Amino acid sequence: MDQQKKKKTYTPKEALVKAAAYCAYQDRTQQEVRDKLYSYGLEPDDVEELIIRLSQEKMIDEERYAQSYVRGKYGLKKWGRRKIMQGLKAKGISDYCIKQGMKEIDPEIYEQNLHSLLEKKSASEKEKNPFQRRQKLTYFMLSKGYESDLVQDALKQYE
Template identity: 35%
Template sequence: MEYKSLTFNEIKQKLVNYCVYQDRCHYEVEQKMREFLLIDEAKEEIMLYLLKENYLNEERFTRSYIRGKFYIKHWGRNKIKMNLKQKQVPEKLINSCFDEIDENDYTKTIKKIYEDYFSKQKGLKEYQKKSKTMRYLISKGFEYEKINDIFE
């Protein structure tokens, strides 16, 4: 597809659709804009429009991202935070949005993942199964202290 032939309004509409389809962060929209040959003023105008019309809302994006990655993908806070930072979401915003995760759900999820993974470890000594399961939970982004507290 030849993007050059699109008018400013067509490009603007494409970016509106991009934001409507799924919540986006500023970084993703800026990346998407690179596909179109826009001057900085045009990029800025589109960005302001998306913000003003609430198509682009970094807090809403962060909240839905946190909910999705925890409740659907079962990621821990560390992995979620790292991925949001890669999307250049400010740390202060990330931390203020973690209330999207219910503390009881968080604990239950760690226990469930622990039990599921632990029970699949065959032919290992108890302490090996435990340390392998701990490593797995840490790789999913759960905090070591949190995992440890639950299994003390």
């Protein structure tokens, strides 16, 4: 006989404990927590109630989430401002929280990241034609989320 796996459903009290542990592991957005709570088989009213409770208890804090997201993406992955903002918008973070998160970017380190990425890519770029080489480097830097004017200024220093 084919037995269907039944997904365990939780009471709101049990779900609160599980959601608190889920949030404690790493910062989460309201939407991530909401999706998780729905996966526990809860009703919409219960889900929203738990979201409010977790927010009041500072288990969910979208401003803090935005700040740690920005630190990680620009510090470790060396992303540019545009790509970071797109990522936060895609996660449903409010404009206010995005603005607060973007304050985590140190302009000097941002500039260093841009130059070190450009240097690394320039060293590995095999294109000989100077026009095509510049175009490839520009596309690469734009795909990393750096602003066009900053990329052009940085490229001038390498010519």
